[in-house]
Amino acid sequence: MPRILTIILNYKTADMTLQSAAAALREMAEIEGEIVIIDNASGDGSFEVMQAHVDQENWSRVRVVQSPRNGGFGAGNNVGLQLGFSDGAAPDYYYVLNSDAFPDAGSIAALLNYLEGHPQVGFAGSYIHGPEGDPHLTTFRFPSICSELEGAARFGPISRLLSAKRVPIDVPATTQEVDWLAGASLMMRREVLESIGLFDESFFLYFEETDLCRRAKLAGWPTVFVRESEVTHIGSVSTGMKTWARMPQYWFNSRLHYFTKNHGWLYAVIATKTHVLGGLLWRARRAIQRKPKADPERFLRDLIIHDTQYLMRTRRPVDEPALHPTRPLSES
Secondary structure (H helix, E strand, C coil): CCEEEEEEEECCCHHHHHHHHHHHHHHCCCCEEEEEEEECCCCCCHHHHHHHHHHHHCCCCEEEEECCCCCCHHHHHHHHHHHCCCCCCCCCEEEEEECCEEECCCHHHHHHHHHHHCCCCCEEEEEEECCCCCECCCEECCCCHHHHHHHHHCCHHHHHHCHHHCCECCCCCCCEEECEECCCEEEEEHHHHHHHCCCCCCCCCCCHHHHHHHHHHHCCCCEEEEEEEEEEECCCCCCCHHHCCCCCHHHHHHHHHHHHHHHCHHHHHHHHHHHHHHHHHHHHHHHHHCCCCCCCCCHHHHHHHHHHHHHHHHCCCCCCCCCCCCCCCCCC
């Protein structure tokens, strides 16, 4: 029977993380495997609270591990990916589950069964919905210069012309291949990670799943949205994204790193200029038609300043490796 290691990353949400672990433990009752909770250096007593709960509930299949630093989403999950099982064995699949995500009945088994039945597929992810049943958009195409224009301009004729380049994909009604999936509920084949490496830790938060799925696809391992697997998700609990007044610097860092790493500096420059053009078109139309604001405060200005300063300061060659090179799965 295939074995799964479920990884749940906690950052200052101990109670919710334990609820997520309980839901995953229930869904893994008939599945071989373990759950590891990684506390991403919360510094608020989360580790102690979760360890005490695991001991009290006698969850023999659950471990709580303290990460020595908060390196972000990818770095925290890499800690779990490097651990393997408590007996030292390597799992057949890794299942990354958000701390604010709760697997519904049969959800983990559905991902496992799909990957077992489709050995050419690398990653499989779930249909994500809110507590009230509202679908969450988690299916996407890879970002590009054209998608930067489409997303920033928000103009019907442009969006129709570039519909095939639009990053968000309307939630599919059936199981299908996509470019990438948000990492709220994502099962990954071990041999794929052995081939392409783990999450790139240069991404503190955002774009790390995009980059990982792109590397997998280039290596011949597609990502598939499995409609039969359903997971309840609250969303943005650890990041506080819903309350952002301005985009944080790490979002701009991640966006720029994605483009420079995967397409080179010239492409990144054009992508930013294209986004600015689209943003200016949107702002002009918003002023004329008195449309409501759609971006965080000073978004376009922050984007221009960030990318200009960073590109002028670094001027790295297009083939220079990432700040934190992607580690192989076998690295200790």
